[in-house]
Amino acid sequence: MSVRPRMKELSDEERKSGFDEVEKGLALHQALPEASRCLFCHDAPCVSGCVAGIDVVGFIRRLKTRNFIGAARLAREANVFSAVCARVCPSEEQCERPCSSTNLAEPIAIGALHRFITDEELKRGIRPRQAGTPTGKKVAVIGAGPAGLTCAHELAAQGHEVTVYEAEDEPGGLMIYGIPRYRLPREVVNKEIEYALSPGVNVKTGVRVGKDISFDEIKKDYDAVFIGIGLGYRTQADIPGHDLPGALDAGEFLRLAALGEAPRLSGDVAVIGGGNVAMDAACTAIRAGADKVIVLYRRTEEEMPAWKREIEFARKEGVEFRYLVAPLRFVETDGKLAGIECVSTKLGEPDSSGRPRPEAVPGSEHVVDVSYAILATGQAPWPEAKEVFSGIELNPSGTVKVEPDTLATSVEGVFAGGDAVNGGKTVVQAVTDGKLAAKSINDFLSK
Amino acid sequence: MVDLSLEFCGVKFPNPFTLAAAPTTDSAEMVARAFEAGWGGAILKTTSVETEEVSLVYPMMSGIDLEDKKLMGLQNIDLISERHIDEVEKDVKALKKEFPDKVVAASIMGSKKEDWQELVRRLEAAGVDLIECSFSCPHGMPERGMGSTIGQDPELTERTARWVKEAATRVPVVIKLTPQIADITAAAAAVKRSGADGVCAINTLKSLIGVDLDTFIPYPNVGGFSTYGGYSGPAIKPVALRCVAEIAKAVDIPIAAVGGISTWRDAVEFLLVGATNIQICTAVMHHGFRIIEDLIDGLSVYLEEKGMSSVKELVGKSLPFIVDHSVLSRAYKVISNVNRETCIKCDVCYIACRDGAHQAIELDEDRFPIILEDKCKGCGMCETVCPVEGCITLIPRES
Numbered sequence: 070m071s072v073r074p075r076m077k078e079l080s081d082e083e084r085k086s087g088f089d090e091v092e093k094g095l096a097l098h099q100a101l102p103e104a105s106r107c108l109f110c111h112d113a114p115c116v117s118g119c120v121a122g123i124d125v126v127g128f129i130r131r132l133k134t135r136n137f138i139g140a141a142r143l144a145r146e147a148n149v150f151s152a153v154c155a156r157v158c159p160s161e162e163q164c165e166r167p168c169s170s171t172n173l174a175e176p177i178a179i180g181a182l183h184r185f186i187t188d189e190e191l192k193r194g195i196r197p198r199q200a201g202t203p204t205g206k207k208v209a210v211i212g213a214g215p216a217g218l219t220c221a222h223e224l225a226a227q228g229h230e231v232t233v234y235e236a237e238d239e240p241g242g243l244m245i246y247g248i249p250r251y252r253l254p255r256e257v258v259n260k261e262i263e264y265a266l267s268p269g270v271n272v273k274t275g276v277r278v279g280k281d282i283s284f285d286e287i288k289k290d291y292d293a294v295f296i297g298i299g300l301g302y303r304t305q306a307d308i309p310g311h312d313l314p315g316a317l318d319a320g321e322f323l324r325l326a327a328l329g330e331a332p333r334l335s336g337d338v339a340v341i342g343g344g345n346v347a348m349d350a351a352c353t354a355i356r357a358g359a360d361k362v363i364v365l366y367r368r369t370e371e372e373m374p375a376w377k378r379e380i381e382f383a384r385k386e387g388v389e390f391r392y393l394v395a396p397l398r399f400v401e402t403d404g405k406l407a408g409i410e411c412v413s414t415k416l417g418e419p420d421s422s423g424r425p426r427p428e429a430v431p432g433s434e435h436v437v438d439v440s441y442a443i444l445a446t447g448q449a450p451w452p453e454a455k456e457v458f459s460g461i462e463l464n465p466s467g468t469v470k471v472e473p474d475t476l477a478t479s480v481e482g483v484f485a486g487g488d489a490v491n492g493g494k495t496v497v498q499a500v501t502d503g504k505l506a507a508k509s510i511n512d513f514l515s516k
Numbered sequence: 517m518v519d520l521s522l523e524f525c526g527v528k529f530p531n532p533f534t535l536a537a538a539p540t541t542d543s544a545e546m547v548a549r550a551f552e553a554g555w556g557g558a559i560l561k562t563t564s565v566e567t568e569e570v571s572l573v574y575p576m577m578s579g580i581d582l583e584d585k586k587l588m589g590l591q592n593i594d595l596i597s598e599r600h601i602d603e604v605e606k607d608v609k610a611l612k613k614e615f616p617d618k619v620v621a622a623s624i625m626g627s628k629k630e631d632w633q634e635l636v637r638r639l640e641a642a643g644v645d646l647i648e649c650s651f652s653c654p655h656g657m658p659e660r661g662m663g664s665t666i667g668q669d670p671e672l673t674e675r676t677a678r679w680v681k682e683a684a685t686r687v688p689v690v691i692k693l694t695p696q697i698a699d700i701t702a703a704a705a706a707v708k709r710s711g712a713d714g715v716c717a718i719n720t721l722k723s724l725i726g727v728d729l730d731t732f733i734p735y736p737n738v739g740g741f742s743t744y745g746g747y748s749g750p751a752i753k754p755v756a757l758r759c760v761a762e763i764a765k766a767v768d769i770p771i772a773a774v775g776g777i778s779t780w781r782d783a784v785e786f787l788l789v790g791a792t793n794i795q796i797c798t799a800v801m802h803h804g805f806r807i808i809e810d811l812i813d814g815l816s817v818y819l820e821e822k823g824m825s826s827v828k829e830l831v832g833k834s835l836p837f838i839v840d841h842s843v844l845s846r847a848y849k850v851i852s853n854v855n856r857e858t859c860i861k862c863d864v865c866y867i868a869c870r871d872g873a874h875q876a877i878e879l880d881e882d883r884f885p886i887i888l889e890d891k892c893k894g895c896g897m898c899e900t901v902c903p904v905e906g907c908i909t910l911i912p913r914e915s
Contacts, residue, residue: 098903127809131813136780136813139813
């Protein structure tokens with residue numbers, strides 16, 4: 070029996086029938102006793118566990134005395150997307166992991182408490198941030214995801230004139246177009262974007278750098294540039310037959326679902342891959358009408374990169390998991406996808422990632438009959454980046470190469486961060502990169 | 517930004533949060549750290565003349581827990597500071613030099629008129645902003661005719677306070693009172709008559725914190741014997757709140773509140789019943805000087821939410837709502853109401869009503885509590901025990 074409080078959730082029926090947020094947050098009478106369980110350690114380890122460096126123990130102390138707004142403001146000082154991260158952070162792996170209470174019973178439910186104070190703050194409205202005294206310097210931010218918006222926010226608060234260029238019609242990046250609404254409601258993201266822009270950040274949406282405006286023009290017109298373009302929507306794997314009707318890319322599928330334009334699915338749907346995007350695609354497929362969703366993964370649950378919480382979430386929605394199976398090609402019937410030819414695998418010696426290499430078992434080829442297949446084997450960096458940002462040095466994987474301490478790229482005055490640099494981590498990492506880049510840009514402009 | 521500054525006995529405190537005279541203020545180094553953390557003032561640990569012997573015993577601290585929560589109350593058998601006036605003078609000078617905007621006060625205790633007056637003159641010369649006199653320590657000192665021996669007698673209180681006030685030429689004099697007196701307003705009125713400037717309420721309550729069930733020796737065990745101590749912490753807050761309210765309603769004199777204050781919410785309550793200064797000790801001994809961040813932030817956000825620009829606006833706001841029991845309305849009737857949506861069906865309310873009240877709750881076949889309208893008096897016991905915030909409410913009956 071867990072001592073941690075459990076959030077209310079939608080019922081099994083409710084959750085599958087729409088995109089309403091599944092988790093409903095803690096009630097006051099759950100949050101207060103949980104806060105009261107905190108030991109308020111000296112030099113509290115949870116603070117160093119938070120990627121963004123939120124004063125976790127500080128906000129729990131404020132929460133405990135019902136100073137919810139003070140608590141929320143304290144968290145927001147360190148994280149512009151505090152309410153988003155309260156929902157999507159892997160807190161079990163971050164702030165909660167070093168919690169001293171683990172030695173007594175269980176770690177404090179920091180993620181849930183963080184969610185509680187941000188919900189209280191959203192109810193009352195987030196206090197906007199003031200613009201700094203104008204410095205006369207201009208900064209361009211390319212990409213309105215969490216990294217770009219955080220960077221823009223911090224720089225505008227310092228008094229720089231900041232313009233964000235965003236290729237999509239709305240700012241938000243993966244917070245809008247990647248993470249499904251049943252985990253991260255649109256209203257929450259929109260309120261925090263509004264806060265991010267509050268110190269007077271300009272946004273130009275529907276403008277794709279490299280197509281509508283060149284990178285050279287931007288470099289010419291601005292004193293500094295931040296690149297936070299995230300990853301592309303296409304997956305890395307190339308399986309024969311992937312252009313058949315019925316074969317979908319997870320990134321593109323989630324983007325369409327976010328726009329309300331996801332294809333209506335039916336019959337059995339396979340999701341190939343074992344990361345969080347695969348879990349999101351699987352649960353979105355259920356909501357899009359799939360009769361049954363099967364996740365195919367070439368290693369075992371042990372090696373799955375998806376967070377435990379995400380796996381449990383998918384399992385609760387009836388997603389079936391098949392391990393030690395790898396796709397070979399998509400099978401066609403009457404011009405559309407009808408199945409996936411797979412091969413069974415076994416775990417071999419560790420590969421470069423440190424995980425055991427899945428090896429095909431000869432003679433184990435078989436077909437999994439499905440109407441749709443969603444490929445979620447990892448998103449790749451934008452392939453166009455090399456051409457669009459000519460002069461900027463990239464890593465062999467296609468991510469942008471930066472100095473880790475400053476996030477400076479190989480071109481003076483150009484900085485980069487978020488998924489475009491790290492190959493795909495967390496929202497909180499993107500926010501932290503955005504803060505670090507803003508500091509570096511401010512230093513650069515003050516020289 | 518809201519203004520947290522508050523005047524007490526003519527002295528401007530940058531914020532009302534002041535460290536009470538206690539182990540937390542027994543050195544300039546500690547007080548300096550507290551000031552850096554944000555505390556508005558400090559009453560240095562009680563001192564006396566060099567001839568007054570201070571002989572401490574250890575262990576001196578014992579706590580009482582509320583089930584799994586540590587320190588619902590704390591008992592000490594500490595006495596006044598082992599550091600006499602000569603050392604305290606040095607601390608006062610150093611602290612006032614480094615923190616001219618913070619309030620540095622001294623707490624004194626004496627047995628003779630000459631001692632009280634010498635202490636006042638020397639501390640004034642050292643530069644204190646305020647002098648507090650302990651007429652109220654309930655343990656150790658009364659055996660020597662000091663502490664609460666004075667505070668329990670309005671005549672002794674008035675006489676001693678007058679000695680101190682006579683000697684003070686520049687700084688205000690505040691008398692710290694004991695709650696262990698039949699009528700605390702009589703003691704406050706005695707202070708007012710003496711000409712002293714303010715009162716501080718309350719000192720600790722005399723206690724026996726517990727007994728070791730194996731050795732039969734009460735806590736704390738000092739080499740096989742124990743003694744009575746002074747009880748502080750959250751457990752005594754309601755007593756302190758009552759004392760401050762009673763004094764505020766009866767006597768026109770500035771009040772520094774002390775006794776179980778731990779959070780900004782407690783502080784707001786004491787301001788609402790008429791205090792203009794807030795002293796804290798046990799919560800700091802438990803959680804450190806850093807609690808000042810939460811006290812200041814919580815109070816600031818609260819004032820902001822209430823649309824108030826200064827903490828002064830809170831002072832005394834609740835006093836008009838406190839009346840004699842006989843004045844309370846007999847026509848006002850309420851009935852308990854259970855929210856079916858949020859009820860977790862623990863039925864703790866059922867037990868409390870059945871065995872502690874009016875047998876006015878029945879359970880339906882789903883274990884859901886049903887209020888029996890004809891039996892419910894609206895006593896409020898069920899609301900008090902319900903673990904779900906806002907689930908049980910008392911609603912006025914239609915007459």
